[in-house]
Amino acid sequence: MTTVDTAAVCDQEVAIPIGAVELAAHLRIPDHPVGIVVFAHGSGSNRHTPRNTSVVEVFAGHRLATLSIDLLTSAEAIVGAKVFDVELLGTRLAITRRCLRSSSICRELPVGYFGAGSEAPAALWAAAEPRDKIRAVVVRGARPDLAGARLGGVMAPTLFLVGGLDIRVRTVNHRAAETMRCEHRVTVLAGHGPGSADLRISQRAAYVAAMWFAEQLRAHPAPAAGPTRDGDVDESVG
Incomplete structure (x- = not known):
């Protein structure tokens, strides 16, 4: 790095x-x-997207450092096979986490992953790497189930943010959560669904995610398997 x-x-x-x-x-x-x-980005969104830079600001307000990374080069981002290659994106995310250890300014900080949309399963895939000691994960919408069998290897407390009006995505997220052995929560963001202009991350979702990371990264040592906490919490979106 x-x-x-x-x-x-x-x-x-x-x-x-x-x-x-x-x-x-x-x-x-x-x-x-x-x-x-x-903060993982793949296609359709990058580290400079206004919505994503606003999320970084919210996180900074909660004393959270962020590394917003584009997991694909500009040439790769137009190749469909790479955009949906969960293992490729997850592997790159895991390598990125290891790069943080080479930085004296970052190496002692507990690490979390944030993946939205097509990057959600990649964040979960990477979080299953046991040697990386990920302390918290947040995924937003889409298909976290595409992480497949790796879901069972995630030990970090995980928050699923889903749109309240999108029944299909909500169901998929609940099913993915049910396969996990770690502490987890499914939070429904009221007012978000198929009619939303952008299913990525609203300011409210950013705030909820920041609260989760701030609590988990501050309070938890290296994660270990334990009882699950699978709530279905409704959040109004401002």
């Missing part, structure tokens, strides 16, 4: 070398962070 060791507060572009490619990312570290969230 390059150009990370600068100062206690950081807001800059960085490059993540992964095999033959170099992935673009943005590192934002507020004062006295409680942890760092790796």
Whole structure:
């Protein structure tokens, strides 16, 4: 990982070398962070999308550092096979997490994953890597079940954010959650569904996610298997 060791507060572009490619990312570290969230982007959304930069601001307000990474190069993002390759995206996300260990400014921070839309299953796939000690996960919508058998290997407390009006996605998320052995919660964002202009992340969803990460990264040591907590919590969206 390059150009990370600068100062206690950081807001800059960085490059993540992964095999033959170099992935673009943005590192934002507020004062006295409680942890760092790796925010995964694949297709249709990148680290500079206004909605995503607003999420980073919300996270910073909760003392959460963020590494917003584009898991595909610009050339790869137009190749359908790569866009939906959960193992490829998950592997790159896991390698990115390991790169954080080479940075003196990040290596001691507990790490969480955030995946929305097509990146949701990739975040869960990567979180199942036992040596990476992921402390918390949030996924938003889409098909987390595409992580397949890897769901059973996720030990980090996991929050599923789903649209209240989208019955299909809500059902898929509940089924995925039921296969997990870790602490988890399904939270329904009222007012979000097929008619929403953008199913990615609203300001309300960003706030709920930030609260989850702040609580889990601050309070939890390395995760271990334990009883599940599968609630169906309704949240009104402002």
